[in-house]
Amino acid sequence: MGMKNVWWVMALCLVWGLTSGNALAADGIKARMLARVPEINALKTAGVVGENSKGYLEFVGARQEKVSLVESENADRRQVYEAIAAQQGTSSERVGQRRALQIAESAESGSLLQAADGSWRKK
16 A cells, blocks of 8 residues: 555545544544554565455455454445445445545556456556
8 A cells, every 4th residue: 555545544534534423433443544554565565465346455365364454454444435435325335446446546566456357467
């Protein structure tokens, strides 16, 4: 996750905090997501996880490391997507799909990305 993604995390959490009226919860999500960035980047660089077409991290291949880290990141992303969906009158699935496109666009070279058909490719 590059600097663009760090700023995106902060922006999403700010939107979520404003729309839900729960700034303390948004601050907690933002802090957790930012704290995970180095470990998530290491997993991405090692090819253990990639960004799927739904806006979530997914294990690629049989090797699975730091499962609880990945699950926690995805749970926080889910909360943010649900808050944005409620604000925009859409589904959290649609928000995740749009986010997946943004992630793919700004991903570092060599990042593993999942296409809509489920196949994986390196950027």
